[in-house]
Amino acid sequence: MVVKSSGGAQIAALEVAAAPRPWREWLRRRTRLVLGLLSVLAFLGIWNLATARGWISPVFLPSPAAVAAEAGNTLDTGELWRAVLASSERVFAGFFLAAAVAVPLGVLMGVWWPAKAIIDPFVSLLRPLPSITWIPLTILWLGIGEAQKTAIVFMGSWIYILIYTIESTKRVDPLLIRAARNLGATDVALMREVILPGALPGILSGLKVTLAISWSCVITAEMVAAQTGLGAIIWRAKDWGNLPLVLVGMAGISVTVLVADTLAELLERLLIPWERRRPR
């Protein structure tokens, strides 16, 4: 349908076209949920069948029931909770440290080119290094305690946060900067009122992506040298030949990262109300 009689009608028609009918959207969301659930159940069913019928030896893959029993055990003894807590603490320490350094630095590099010119070579050289390559040096410098785990998370996270922050800062609409200047904004006011809020959505989504990266860093660090944490559980279980516990550890990581991600999303919506209704 094309409405050309007046701009207003045209805009109205577009708005109607853009907003899907609510009940349809609701139905689709429900269907999506049901399909997702069914697919997980089917997977568990096939897995169960494969192990129960002996198609796959328990040496290679334990049955879902064995994994569930192991999960119950570790939950009862509190081992799993302690591991989640230990890993979370390391992630958050490293992640917040990285954010505390990289966000201000990224904003500075975004608005002031000499800073970018000075720091850019190091970013280019450090970015290709996986966090795992920092393990020998960090163990030498910091031992195998908490500081070393935090350092691995930090080294694996800060560059991503930095890059996201620089990009978001540079992408603030120059027209808005012009408008603010025209309304009498000083440098400080421009930073506080325009550049920071303008870059905030991009910075937050960068932090969200990086949070998942931080988790993979901590697990790596824990698998190499740690007594506690989800990574350590998996590694120890491997040494003991306890395959169900390996899978419990892996599931533990998935669920914890999912929960952390959901919390981050909630926080994001709270912090940037003007983007709440944008399609995602």
Next chain:
Amino acid sequence: MERQAILRAEGVSKGYLEARGAGLVALEDLSLDIWEGEFLCLIGASGCGKTTLLNIFAGFIEPTRGRVLLRGKPILGIEPRCGMVFQSYALFPWKTVRGNVEFGPKMKGAGRAERRQIAQRYIDMVKLRGFEGRYPYELSGGMQQRVTLARALAADPEVLLMDEPFAALDAMTRQVMQEELLRIHEESQKTVVFITHNIDEALILADRIVVLSARPGRVKSILTNDLPRPRHVTIQLSPEYARLKSEIWTHVEEEVHQHLEASRYAAAGGG
């Protein structure tokens, strides 16, 4: 007694360097005096440098030659006393209507209560009472345009620069906005420099109409519009209106033809 212009362009030229090294002259040796309190419309074919001129008045860009004076002093940087009403609104998406309108007073250091009061006055003036807490994305184009206008007015500039502010609006909203703007101009007595390519709009709004020539932009002619105020759409039916319109049209028509000729020539020979 010699009247001092509030805003004055003296021999302003502006050239741009294009990608392939070819130069483009947007404005050439343009001189213009704008009087305090007047409503001046700049009209001309597309690409005649109207927006360039406005951006020079605002201090967003510097002229290649010549200078612009505000109350006798040259404009050297972005000039808050020349408030710009952007065609694309340029509202801060993270600020509510009130937050946007309060921006100017806040930059001047007005306290919380004071800037709220100022903002409310202009929000009322553009008839947006009840929408103070909305974010720009929740408003229609016409409403966003009114917020931009209120924001510019609340900053209390000496000159309002308006770059085809109503071009994106539908005909009816546009007409309402024109009448609002006339009322606001009457009330505030601010100097307004208004760009349009619509002769009717210029005739409804302006005290003086400046026709710019096709590229490079120069002042082609200046017409005084003494249609009685307050003006209403019905003024378009008067013989005086028709006479003025046809007079402006002859000036503009030449330029449009010239512009078309030039672009045809460029298309044929430029290759």
